[in-house]
Amino acid sequence: MFLGIDCGTQGTKALLLDAASGQVLGQGSAGHELISGPNGRREQHVEQWTAAFEAATAAALAEAGVTGDQVLGIGVSGQQHGLVTLDRDGQVLRPAKLWCDTESAEENQRLLQWLGGERGSLERLGVVIAPGYTVSKLLWMKEQHPRLFERIAHILLPHDYLNYWLTGRCCSEYGDASGTGYFDVRTRRWDREILRHIDASGRLEAALPELIAPDEAVGRLRPELAHRLGLNPDAIVSGGGGDNMMGAIGTANIRPGAITMSLGTSGTLYAFAEEPRISQQPAVATFCSSSGGWLPLICTMNLTNANGAIRDLLQLDFDQFNVLVAQAPIGAEGVTLLPFLNGERVPALPQATASLHGLTADNLTRANLCRAVLEGVTFGLRYGLDLLRKNGIRSERIQLIGGGAKNPQWRQIVADMMATPVVCTTHSEAAALGGAIQAAWCHARQSDSHASLAALCERCISIDEATAVEPEADAVQAYEQAYRRYRELVIATYGQPTPPDLTTVTP
Ligand SMILES: Nc1ncnc2c1ncn2[C@@H]1O[C@H](COP(=O)(O)OP(=O)(O)O)[C@@H](O)[C@H]1O
Numbered sequence: 001m002f003l004g005i006d007c008g009t010q011g012t013k014a015l016l017l018d019a020a021s022g023q024v025l026g027q028g029s030a031g032h033e034l035i036s037g038p039n040g041r042r043e044q045h046v047e048q049w050t051a052a053f054e055a056a057t058a059a060a061l062a063e064a065g066v067t068g069d070q071v072l073g074i075g076v077s078g079q080q081h082g083l084v085t086l087d088r089d090g091q092v093l094r095p096a097k098l099w100c101d102t103e104s105a106e107e108n109q110r111l112l113q114w115l116g117g118e119r120g121s122l123e124r125l126g127v128v129i130a131p132g133y134t135v136s137k138l139l140w141m142k143e144q145h146p147r148l149f150e151r152i153a154h155i156l157l158p159h160d161y162l163n164y165w166l167t168g169r170c171c172s173e174y175g176d177a178s179g180t181g182y183f184d185v186r187t188r189r190w191d192r193e194i195l196r197h198i199d200a201s202g203r204l205e206a207a208l209p210e211l212i213a214p215d216e217a218v219g220r221l222r223p224e225l226a227h228r229l230g231l232n233p234d235a236i237v238s239g240g241g242g243d244n245m246m247g248a249i250g251t252a253n254i255r256p257g258a259i260t261m262s263l264g265t266s267g268t269l270y271a272f273a274e275e276p277r278i279s280q281q282p283a284v285a286t287f288c289s290s291s292g293g294w295l296p297l298i299c300t301m302n303l304t305n306a307n308g309a310i311r312d313l314l315q316l317d318f319d320q321f322n323v324l325v326a327q328a329p330i331g332a333e334g335v336t337l338l339p340f341l342n343g344e345r346v347p348a349l350p351q352a353t354a355s356l357h358g359l360t361a362d363n364l365t366r367a368n369l370c371r372a373v374l375e376g377v378t379f380g381l382r383y384g385l386d387l388l389r390k391n392g393i394r395s396e397r398i399q400l401i402g403g404g405a406k407n408p409q410w411r412q413i414v415a416d417m418m419a420t421p422v423v424c425t426t427h428s429e430a431a432a433l434g435g436a437i438q439a440a441w442c443h444a445r446q447s448d449s450h451a452s453l454a455a456l457c458e459r460c461i462s463i464d465e466a467t468a469v470e471p472e473a474d475a476v477q478a479y480e481q482a483y484r485r486y487r488e489l490v491i492a493t494y495g496q497p498t499p500p501d502l503t504t505v506t507p
């Protein structure tokens with residue numbers, strides 16, 4: 001039995017996998033609260049993650065009817081880019097600053113300048129540092145909380161922190177590390193110089209966790225924690241990874257040829273690559289995968305949060321929202337919502353606010369508003385898909401995961417808007433499943449078994465054919481028009497982000 005954990009933005013999901021049969025035996029979840037503040041502050045108390053870990057794990061074990069002593073390994077997936085700082089006694093210094101926090105956008109701009117702009121960042125790190133990446137949070141902390149900054153002894157990402165809580169060891173793996181902005185994705189090494197630029201004392205470099213390979217274990221559970229959670233004290237903890245890296249494993253996206261799209265708090269799109277072919281397009285982040293390769297990725301910051309904001313405003317539940325969406329035609333009778341409530345990463349508009357366009361006395365209806373938000377957030381992913389496709393990434397279909405993938409209406413909208421068939425894997429909690437599969441892989445390597453990651457994915461992941469949807473020709477055309485209007489409005493309202501340059505730099 002293997003336990004997969006996904007510490008997402010809105011909550012933690014746990015899943016218990018019988019890796020021998022490939023069956024998921026039980027699942028559980030528990031929510032997190034966001035701390036929102038001025039200038040795009042989005043933080044979370046790490047105690048929420050550990051409490052949610054415990055609650056979700058207990059629920060998954062109870063649903064499976066299995067005791068924790070049967071768990072042989074744990075794999076943790078986590079929201080990317082967040083900054084957790086510890087002092088030398090291992091105490092957390094302040095709430096974690098999250099991937100969707102844009103408070104350090106200005107610090108990011110200064111660091112980008114130091115790197116030589118987008119080109120300099122690409123040449124040096126293989127990614128263009130974006131607001132939300134970890135590196136600018138460090139500069140922000142130095143300037144805003146100098147006393148706490150001086151006490152930093154360990155810098156961890158969210159899933160690294162959970163691994164530390166589980167095992168007592170601070171380390172990181174290539175996938176999540178590649179989203180920090182102080183890591184070279186080509187060589188898979190930390191970039192210490194950028195940290196020295198932020199603080200010449202050497203404190204930050206000394207605080208970097210050790211890097212481990214994707215099939216390496218972090219260690220075993222701390223005995224007292226194993227005892228408290230009722231888990232097997234001999235259970236190993238695998239390296240885990242960022243939620244997108246784990247979502248890739250959990251959808252068997254470990255070979256070129258597949259595209260996974262996640263409809264979570266963020267919207268993401270990614271495809272496995274065997275080589276670090278760095279795109280010159282700044283929006284495409286060529287992260288490392290947590291399965292030995294690379295994972296070119298697009299991320300939008302406004303997805304289910306924007307839907308939720310309109311749902312709350314109109315006091316609707318999911319079903320009522322969906323009924324209203326269905327009542328409005330494609331294009332919402334000319335109502336377009338540019339949903340940048342949190343600022344945005346793709347397109348690169350960290351300071352943007354959302355805006356509503358095309359309202360008239362005739363089209364201002366609840367149905368059009370609901371459709372406009374769902375279309376607006378999905379258009380962002382269409383823009384991202386175009387960028388990936390222009391960089392040579394092709395797939396016959398899109399594998400849809402995350403909370404939003406449970407919505408059949410949204411699945412059809414995705415298929416029509418992307419003009420591509422869409423399907424879900426049996427377990428939409430693919431990041432948690434990926435964690436469990438990675439733990440089984442790691443356990444097999446430790447026990448000298450020859451179970452490959454590919455064989456485990458084949459055994460544990462299946463397509464849910466009942467969710468398969470094909471694009472419908474009329475709808476594809478109608479969305480094409482609505483998408484053009486969306487792009488024109490983005491450019492007219494916020495200006496043109498860096499024009500796409502589709503050549504590639506040093507592979
Ligand atoms: N049936 C559904 N229809 C539409 N959206 C849903 C449905 N179920 C869950 N969601 C959305 O999914 C979100 C959570 O997705 P999830 O992938 O777990 O996010 P995260 O990992 O960022 O915490 C919820 O906030 C909710 O808006």
Ligand SMILES: O=C(CO)[C@@H](O)[C@H](O)COP(=O)(O)O
Nearest residue numbers: 009079080099264265266299
């Ligand atoms: O920042 C990114 C990817 O670069 C996000 O995808 C985060 O990893 C958060 O994921 P969710 O909470 O939406 O699952």
